Amino acid sequence: MARKKILILGSTGSIGIQALEVIRLQPDDFEIVGLSSYRNEKLLRAQAAEFRVKETILAEGTNLASFIAGIKADLALVAISGSAGLIPTLAAIESGKNIALANKESLVMKGREIMTAAKLHKTQLIPVDSEHSALFQLLQKVPKKEVLKIILTCSGGPFWRKTKEELEKITVKDALKHPTWKMGKEITINSATLVNKGFEIIEAHHLFGFDYEQIEVLIHPQSLVHAMVQLKDGNTLMHYSPPNMQIPISYALNYPNRHKFLLENVGKRSPGPFLPPTALDFFPPQKTLLKGIELGYQIGRLGGDNPEKFVRTNEKAVRKFLEGKISFLEIYTPSFFTPRNNEA
Ligand SMILES: NC(=O)c1ccc[n+]([C@@H]2O[C@H](COP(=O)([O-])OP(=O)(O)OC[C@H]3O[C@@H](n4cnc5c(N)ncnc54)[C@H](OP(=O)(O)O)[C@@H]3O)[C@@H](O)[C@H]2O)c1
Structure with a gap:
């Protein structure tokens, strides 16, 4: 059988590198036909040499959009970070490629446009975010009309139990230490502020078409259950897997197939055991100090250009925090997010 042709956008980042690890295990299944990065030329060259790209x-x-349009690929993995992912995501859809979408910001910014373009160009959007990959899998099991709620879990990041006094003293180094996931800097800070979860609420709304009232978040520090689907008849389906991004990446690359050897391989390297620890804890999210979840609901419901503004202003604030120019709690300074009530 012909190998699946894969284009990786953002191959030098955390998701891109993990995707290459998955592909390294399946040389007979995948052919990499293109790679992109932004600044890291050395790693890009090394990757191209290894995978003969x-x-x-x-x-x-x-410039990146023209490159994408000129490449023939079955699937484009969009692993670019932040708002820079929007133009390449749209370019990949418009050139008719199926998409493995790690870049959640593009869906937050222009969810409606992206879903419409995917429909128009008959391309499939397969989410890579672990919670959305879990929901994508769970929702294949039940008709949408039977679903009461979808639930995204959230590790809580490193600070969800901290007091205001403690949060005021958070340093960049503290915020870059995530308890369960190893990721790029921007998403790590967004996980600490819970803005990442706010983005994911909006992402889930667009991907799966549920109202915000039907989307819930639960803090789950073990990061083993990634999502749940609560059905009208009292049953709830849960998705469980070790906290290792290679699992949703492999799922998206192989979809609609599953690769049988990856699980063994991942087991050796995963931080947690395969069997659940003695307890799986779930808590309602804390909304007062870490405002990311609340902002996600508020801004998602307002719609219009507010979600795009949310992504862009948050991105600037995170950069300032990483440069030591503002404190952790100043990332939420209200002037960054003054939503405009211009559309429902
Ligand atoms: N990491 C995770 O575990 C994880 C989990 C779920 C979802 N995601 C999502 O996946 C996306 C990627 O996250 P990541 O953690 O892999 O990020 P990352 O490690 O920061 O990597 C970002 C990648 O995008 C490239 N890039 C950066 N700015 C760019 C620009 N302006 N134009 C084009 N390319 C650019 C980078 O190239 P250079 O290396 O050359 O700068 C790098 O290849 C994000 O949207 C994130 O929210 C990540």
């Missing part, structure tokens, strides 16, 4: 580019925006 002819088409590579260091670019963003419209």
Whole structure:
């Protein structure tokens, strides 16, 4: 059988590198036809040499969009971080490629446009975010009309139990230490502020078409259950897997198949055991100090250009925090998010 042709956008980042680890295990199944990064030329060259990739580019925006349009691929993995993922995601959809979407910001910013374009160009969007990959799998089991609620879990990040006094003293180093996931800097800070979960609420709304009232979040520090689907008849389906991004990446790359050897391989490297620890804890999210979840609901419901503004202003604030110019709690400074009530 012909190998699946894969284009990886953002191959030098955390998701890109993990995708290459998955592909390394399946040389007979995948052929990498293109790689992109932004600044890391050295790693991009090394990846291209190892996987014999002819088409590579260091670019963003419209230059990257032209590169994408010129490449023939069955699937594009969009693993670019932040708002920079929007143009490449749309370019990949418009050129008719199926999408493995790690870049949640593009869906937050232009969810409606992306879902409409995917429908128009008959491309499949397979989420890579672990919670959305879990929901994508669970929702295949039941008709949508039977679903009462979808529940996203959230590790809580490193600070969800901290007091205001403690949060005021958080350093960049503290915020970059995530308890269960090893990720790029921006998403790690967004996980600490819970803005990442706010983004994921909006992402789930667009991907699966549920109202915000039907989307819940539960803090689950073990990061083993990634999502749940509560049905009208009293049953709840849960998705469980070790906290290792190679699992949802492998799922998205192999979809609709599953790769049988990956699980064994991941087991050796995963931080947690396969069997659940003695307890799986779930708590309602704390909404007062870490405002990311609340902002996600509020801004998602307002719609219009507010979600895009949310992504862009948060991105600037996170950069300032990483540069030591503002404190952790100043990431939420209200002037960054003054929503406009211009559309329901
Ligand atoms: N990491 C995770 O575990 C995880 C889990 C779920 C979802 N996600 C989502 O996946 C996406 C990627 O996250 P990540 O953690 O892998 O990020 P990351 O480690 O920061 O990597 C970002 C990648 O995007 C490239 N890039 C950065 N700015 C760019 C620009 N302006 N134009 C084009 N390319 C650019 C980078 O290239 P250079 O290396 O050359 O700068 C790098 O290849 C994010 O949307 C994140 O929310 C990540």
